[in-house]
Amino acid sequence: MTWAHRIVAGCFIAASIVAGALLAPGCASARRDEPLVGPVELPTPELRMGQQVFMRHCYQCHPGGRAGVGPALNNKPLPAALIKTQVRQGLGEMPAFGTDILRETEVDAVADYMIALRQNKPDKRK
Amino acid sequence: MRPILCCAILASFACGCTALAPSKGGGQVIPSASRRVNPADIAVPPGYRVEVVATGLNFPTGVAFDDQNRPCVTEAGYSYGEVFTTPRLVRIEPGGRLAPIATGSPEAGPWNGVDFRDGAFFVAEGGEKSGGRISRIDANGTITPIVRNLPSLGDHHTNGPVVSADGYVYFGVGTATNSGIVGEDNFHYGWLKRVPDFHDVPARAVKLVGHNVTTDNPVTAEQGDTATTGAYVPFGTPTQPGQVINGRMPCNGAVMRVRATGGEPELVAWGMRNPYGLAFDAEGKLLVAENQFDDRGSRPVWGAGDLLWRIDRPGLWYGWPDFHGDRPLAWKDHYQPHGKDAPRPLLAERPNDPPAPAAVLGVHASACGLDVSRTDAFGFAGQAMVALFGDMAPEVGKVLEPVGYAVVRVDPSSGVIESFAVNRGGKTNGPASKLKTGGLERPIAARFDRTGTALYVVDFGQLAITPTGPTPVQKTGVLWRITREAAR
Numbered sequence: 001m002t003w004a005h006r007i008v009a010g011c012f013i014a015a016s017i018v019a020g021a022l023l024a025p026g027c028a029s030a031r032r033d034e035p036l037v038g039p040v041e042l043p044t045p046e047l048r049m050g051q052q053v054f055m056r057h058c059y060q061c062h063p064g065g066r067a068g069v070g071p072a073l074n075n076k077p078l079p080a081a082l083i084k085t086q087v088r089q090g091l092g093e094m095p096a097f098g099t100d101i102l103r104e105t106e107v108d109a110v111a112d113y114m115i116a117l118r119q120n121k122p123d124k125r126k
Numbered sequence: 127m128r129p130i131l132c133c134a135i136l137a138s139f140a141c142g143c144t145a146l147a148p149s150k151g152g153g154q155v156i157p158s159a160s161r162r163v164n165p166a167d168i169a170v171p172p173g174y175r176v177e178v179v180a181t182g183l184n185f186p187t188g189v190a191f192d193d194q195n196r197p198c199v200t201e202a203g204y205s206y207g208e209v210f211t212t213p214r215l216v217r218i219e220p221g222g223r224l225a226p227i228a229t230g231s232p233e234a235g236p237w238n239g240v241d242f243r244d245g246a247f248f249v250a251e252g253g254e255k256s257g258g259r260i261s262r263i264d265a266n267g268t269i270t271p272i273v274r275n276l277p278s279l280g281d282h283h284t285n286g287p288v289v290s291a292d293g294y295v296y297f298g299v300g301t302a303t304n305s306g307i308v309g310e311d312n313f314h315y316g317w318l319k320r321v322p323d324f325h326d327v328p329a330r331a332v333k334l335v336g337h338n339v340t341t342d343n344p345v346t347a348e349q350g351d352t353a354t355t356g357a358y359v360p361f362g363t364p365t366q367p368g369q370v371i372n373g374r375m376p377c378n379g380a381v382m383r384v385r386a387t388g389g390e391p392e393l394v395a396w397g398m399r400n401p402y403g404l405a406f407d408a409e410g411k412l413l414v415a416e417n418q419f420d421d422r423g424s425r426p427v428w429g430a431g432d433l434l435w436r437i438d439r440p441g442l443w444y445g446w447p448d449f450h451g452d453r454p455l456a457w458k459d460h461y462q463p464h465g466k467d468a469p470r471p472l473l474a475e476r477p478n479d480p481p482a483p484a485a486v487l488g489v490h491a492s493a494c495g496l497d498v499s500r501t502d503a504f505g506f507a508g509q510a511m512v513a514l515f516g517d518m519a520p521e522v523g524k525v526l527e528p529v530g531y532a533v534v535r536v537d538p539s540s541g542v543i544e545s546f547a548v549n550r551g552g553k554t555n556g557p558a559s560k561l562k563t564g565g566l567e568r569p570i571a572a573r574f575d576r577t578g579t580a581l582y583v584v585d586f587g588q589l590a591i592t593p594t595g596p597t598p599v600q601k602t603g604v605l606w607r608i609t610r611e612a613a614r
Contacts, residue, residue, distance in 0.1 A: 059487075068529045
């Protein structure tokens with residue numbers, strides 16, 4: 001990928017993040033702790049693989065999808081395509097995870113897991 | 127060009143957000159002299175219940191259960207912030223009264239953990255001033271060291287311990303430094319003033335690349351004085367390419383073991399930064415919770431989450447100071463702090479390829495004491511319950527929200543981590559003092575009682591990180607108990 005492509009991809013992600021942040025209702029909490037909201041449902045092998053990829057590569061900076069040394073993920077309404085682009089390209093302090101680290105199927109799986117985690121909201125028990 | 131320019135501005139704004147945002151660590155609060163305690167402010171899975179066992183503990187760090195299944199707690203006698211008190215082992219009587227069993231020397235703290243086996247307690251005497259020791263404490267309070275002079279006068283201490291079924295006491299000794307080079311951060315912590323020649327000690331010989339760092343010299347009073355320092359040597363001592371640092375036992379940055387009756391310590395694992403929590407799983411394999419690198423000092427490292435290890439082969443090197451788990455710190459830009467140099471390798475040859483960790487926990491979570499659930503009555507059998515002390519930001523690096531301040535359960539076979547006990551209230555997690563609730567402050571140990579049906583959580587109490595450094599509040603420690611309703 002050329003630098004021009006990287007800049008365009010970065011701009012796309014940044015614009016989406018800014019737009020998402022503006023649209024996010026009241027900066028909702030990113031807390032998805034099991035004792036607070038119940039276990040996240042992972043009915044498929046792909047989602048369970050995504051969980052393990054997340055634990056190995058993402059959890060340390062975004063524990064439970066909350067903020068840590070990286071920003072919170074659970075309250076950002078990014079679609080899977082943008083999640084995957086950011087994983088591959090990195091952004092800001094986030095390093096890139098290239099094909100030498102994560103296979104395409106793993107990136108697909110981790111994006112799907114992150115969306116499942118994000119949707120595991122407190123109000124699901126109502 | 128205009129759309130691209132707008133996007134570039136947006137991108138730089140987004141990139142800069144996290145880089146420019148201030149740290150929001152859980153300890154960045156104004157310390158309070160009092161502490162409210164309310165189990166209802168702690169969330170646990172449905173069917174579990176939280177109770178208060180004791181309050182007013184002074185820097186508690188560990189719990190063990192005597193022959194009568196009574197909880198006995200170590201009070202450290204030292205806290206970061208250079209606060210020295212008297213280390214003690216106290217039994218918790220019904221109603222929460224503290225009955226002293228043994229009292230240590232004020233020089234011997236921090237007492238970092240305790241185990242009980244065959245009528246005696248085994249305590250890790252941290253050794254911030256006098257060197258680490260593993261000591262046996264009999265029922266009458268007699269303290270008998272079984273290992274002395276462990277090199278733990280620096281950033282990290284002598285920790286653990288846990289006694290194996292075959293009668294060995296396993297314990298950890300943390301490194302002197304963050305990442306191998308003594309620097310100004312160690313002066314700020316306090317120990318470099320006391321012991322200016324102290325440094326890290328490898329278990330086996332290591333060959334250096336000769337990387338040195340030049341910093342201000344806080345040891346001398348002269349303005350503008352600098353010091354050049356290499357790895358595994360005293361502050362102000364440079365190293366040469368190819369220089370060999372001889373190994374020595376006892377070392378630091380390692381897990382060792384000694385017979386409960388005493389003797390020479392044996393190496394179990396080395397190349398660990400701060401192996402704090404130790405426990406055996408159902409198969410008798412040792413699990414170790416290790417505090418990983420900080421973004422501070424002469425060789426700062428960014429983004430290195432704490433690790434849970436399952437020790438399969440004795441004597442292996444586990445990566446410190448050049449690896450985070452099985453990844454070298456030179457791995458792309460993943461460990462480069464913002465606006466600083468990437469950490470350069472210190473070793474010319476790696477002793478072995480480090481194995482992969484069992485789990486990678488949050489950066490700066492401070493994974494401390496742990497235990498393995500062993501009964502279906504409590505649930506989650508085979509999983510490790512790990513106490514997360516919580517970040518010490520901004521001292522250790524920046525965080526965007528509090529990290530830790532909870533008990534997590536970890537499946538060592540899959541590496542999956544789930545919260546088990548967390549504070550309610552607030553959009554973010556954090557210590558009770560930040561959330562203004564009566565919940566968890568800084569969990570430092572988790573251990574099951576002798577029946578395996580009650581998980582006790584040792585809560586160190588308030589430790590704020592103020593502009594002058596760590597500021598602990600004495601006698602705010604709590605012992606919590608978590609049980610499953612059906613098992614009661």
